Amino acid sequence: MTGKHAGHSFSADSITLSDALSRIFSEEPTTRPTAETILPPNRIFGMVTWEIEGLARTALWSDPGPGNGPPKRLFVPQPLRSKVLDWAHSSLFTCHPGIHRSLSFIRRHFWWPSTEADTRKFIAACCICSRNKANHSPPAGLLHPLLIPSRPWSHIAFDFITGLPPSNGNTTILTIIDRFSKAAHFIPLPKLPSSAETTELLVQHVLAPRFVGPYTVRSRVNPAAVCLDLPHSHSYVSGQTSSLSPPIPAPPPPRVLKDGDQVWTVREILQVRRRGRGWVYLEDWEGYGPGDRSWVPASYIADPSLIEDFYRTHPEAPRSSSGVLHKGGVEVLLWVTLLLHLLLLRALTSAPQATSTGVLYPLRARFRAAADAQQSTHLSVMSDQPS
Known part of the structure; x- marks a missing residue:
């Protein structure tokens, strides 16, 4: 097909070529590729499940939970929570993430009322995270030594021994040590006490008068040791005194002068x-x-x-x-005092007299009498000195 327009000729082949060139750079492809997966559809049998989920479902038969949790999440009973925390934090596919990532991974499948608090405690006690992760807290500063106590029970140290087998209903021991005398109190407890209960125990077993003293002296063992009547709960580490040590003489009594003073x-x-x-x-x-x-x-x-x-x-x-x-x-300072009085007296005598009475000022006469008395006292003291 050919034609002529305004002095130009064209054919159908040229029109087809230009239309094909205009479609090469088209923005939208004419056909979309089909989505492909790694595994073919005939090889997929079901969803992957975790072993911990099966354990949680089994535990729900004995402890079904409160029943008010979020949907599509399994309630975790108390005996299984440590395994869930270890699975979400220490397994090979999580590799010890932080608190928020571990908590987010747990909340995909499980829940219990204290999920966040238990997760924070578990990660804070993780030894691998403590050794390999940097601490972003400010430095605590230099350590200061403890003060040296000067009397018994002014400075104490206490600690708890937990995880013991039950004995008369008690599984914990509170140990209280006096840093001065090394005396020890051992208090059995049924559980780990709170701060308020610990304060009451300290007041009851340490600050009571029967424990602080003073104590009755039973007998005198030697000049350097005595036997005291102590409570049964006290346990002392005492030193030993040699019986071969010579007796300590008593200091001499003071002498009494004629006027009754002791010297x-x-x-x-x-x-x-x-x-x-x-x-x-x-x-x-x-x-x-x-x-x-x-x-x-x-x-x-x-x-x-x-x-x-x-x-x-x-x-x-x-x-x-x-x-x-x-x-x-006594060091004599009368020379300096007398000189000051004489200078002050000269200044007063050279001052103008009062025009109304024609006599010296009373203050001037008082200073003159004091200077005369001071001079006579000085002369009497000097006369008593040995030559």
């Missing part, structure tokens, strides 16, 4: 140091050990020769600037 004999003065505006001395007492040494102010020393002997044997020891020590070991 103790000083072996020697060891050191001196500043305290406030005066000095204190470290004294070694006659008949007492090094642990009984004490710092005593100079006014408490009845014999001034002790201080003189100390400065004679320790000339490098610190002392007052004037180097004068009075009776009783």
Whole structure:
């Protein structure tokens, strides 16, 4: 077929060729491919089932559950829940996923009221996850040592022993240890107590007066040990004292002066140091050990020769600037006090007098009398010093 239009000629073969070229890049294919599966249809016999589902269906005969669960899910009785958790978390096709993935996999087939709480506890106790998964929590910081107790039952440590065979209805033991004396209390319990019940047990078995003391002394074993009347529930790890140790002598009694004051004999003065505006001395007492040494102010020393002997044997020891020590070991500061009073008196006497009365101010007369009394006291004290 041929034709002519506006000076151009065309044929039917050219029209067919152009129509075929326009269909090469068509957006929608003329025929759709058929869907193919890995296994042919004649090889598929049924759905895959899990062994744990069969166990759950069998357990429903003895424990059918509350009957208010979600549809198309099996209720899991209490004895079978650990197996379901292990199947959903530790099997080869799950490979220890996290909490949310394990929980989502369980909820596809099973349910029970505490599904989420039991799943979190199971995964938190999984040793494989603990060893191989990184911890994203902030660091807890450095460990601090426990405080050293200074008396019995001020610091305690307690723990629970669980999973024991039943004995008189009890399967748990609460152990309470005194960190000072290592005394132990063992309390049998029927089950693991709550925090409130544990507090009541501590108050009843530890803080009661019959356990804390004081206790009655039965007898004196030796100078370093006594026998106490303790409760039967106490168990002590006591040390042993040798019977061959020499007896400890009693410290000497204090002497009584004429005025009724008690004094103790000083072996020697060891050191001196500043305290406030005066000095204190470290004294070694006659008949007492090094642990009984004490710092005593100079006014408490009845014999001034002790201080003189100390400065004679320790000339490098610190002392007052004037180097004068009075009776009783009191450092004399009267020179400084007298100088201050004289300066103040000169300032007052050089001030203008009152024009209304023509006499000195009463304050000026008071300071002049105090200065005279201070000067006379200083002179009397200096006259008492040994030459």
